[in-house]
Amino acid sequence: MSDRIELPLAGTPFGASPSFLDLVRREHPEAIPGPGQDAPFPVPHGTTVLGLKFADGILMAGDRRATAGNLIADAKMRKVFAADDFSAIAIAGTAGQAVELVKLFQLELEHYEKITGDRLSLEGKANRLAQMIRSNLPMALQGFVVVPLFGGYDERKDEGRIFYYDATGGRWEEDDYQTTGSGGQPAKNSLKKRWRPGLSAGEALRVAVEALVDAAEDDAATGGPDTTRRIWPIAVRVTASGASEVPEDEVVAAVDAVLQERGAS
């Protein structure tokens, strides 16, 4: 992928590339993950994440477990991130690759904003992420799969939007909710029963936590809320006023409510 368009006569680059990824590829190709060998040992995988729409925007949430084969590689992994002021990204798949992808994607958005003086449109961000996943395809074919969810507040359309991807860079827009990762299916089944249009912010968090609890019940690789060690899901909310992580006490309250309901029934 070359970002250099040249004027036919002068032979000088025409326009400044706003892409950070292209810049690193050109200047320091060794600094970004490239095709490697099949790992002869289990590498950590992040598991269940989900995204859903609610009345004011979108919410993304994820459990905290990373597994390597039958071992728990990390009990406190972070899989949900604010990508910039108005979008969030959640990742499942090979943990090392996924975290690196998030870092590059965040820089890609920031770099674009600084070079051009303008934020990318939500559509533009979603497309750019698809291209970045596609460029990871050689790694995906070797088993290092990264499948993110992306969502944000579309300032031009005035609404929250959610996109999901497959390992080849395929990109689909979701109308209501989506999940991915090893516990994605049970989480989705849960959302199917609980989600409805126009949820409040609090209800959306409750529905998301409940889906993660359901996923942890059915999928060994998904970590449920751990009340002993106090490990809670991480959630990021994006509305017209920006992207922000849901405060821990709010998450704990939602977890308590879900667990209490289950204990009572």
Add this chain to the structure above:
Amino acid sequence: MPYVAPEQLMKDRSDYAHKGIARGRSVIGLEYSNGLLFIAENPSATLHKISEIYDRIAFAGVGKYSEFEELRIAGIRLADLRGYQYGREDVKARDLANAYSQALSTIFTQQMKPYEVEVLVGEVDGEVDGAGIYHILFDGSVSDEQGFVAMGGHAEDLTDALRDRYERGWDLATAVRSAVQVLGTTPETREIAPDQIEAAVVDRTRTQRRKFHRLTPVEVSSALSS
């Protein structure tokens, strides 16, 4: 080619650059209570003289737009690459100032024509009073400015006016108001309308990682009328 004494060559280039810079409008950079303020008279709302480089670093340029724009982009690229390869806290204004100085010095001595620009690189650190402004000239000379600096068309007059007024610890509104008054003293005394003002701060009290903030027209107007 006829022989030209090196002294004459450098003097010609320097005169040429000075003339180019003197045609443009000025930028003032100063420390205020929460960090740094960069402010300029700029009739365009979209072709900026001031912009963000990194978390705690801002840039300002005067002179020929295409040239300082090129320097601005190179600075963002250097900063983002450094921050990615090492750590975000390893990106320092001093490194950028050195890079600009090297680049401008090479251009000044080796190119047909020098760049007709001057740039400021300003940085705040987390501590109170921790702020620094580097001023880099068209020939690559750098100075580390304390408190305030003016560059561009009438830099000397502006610097004199600032020296008379400047006080440490100004709040933002006072800093904006005073800087706009100073900008309005040369070349002739006049009132500058708020929509002709471009201003941005690096504010260490912002909770976000990126401390740069471009003042909105409303913020500028309210500072001027307070």
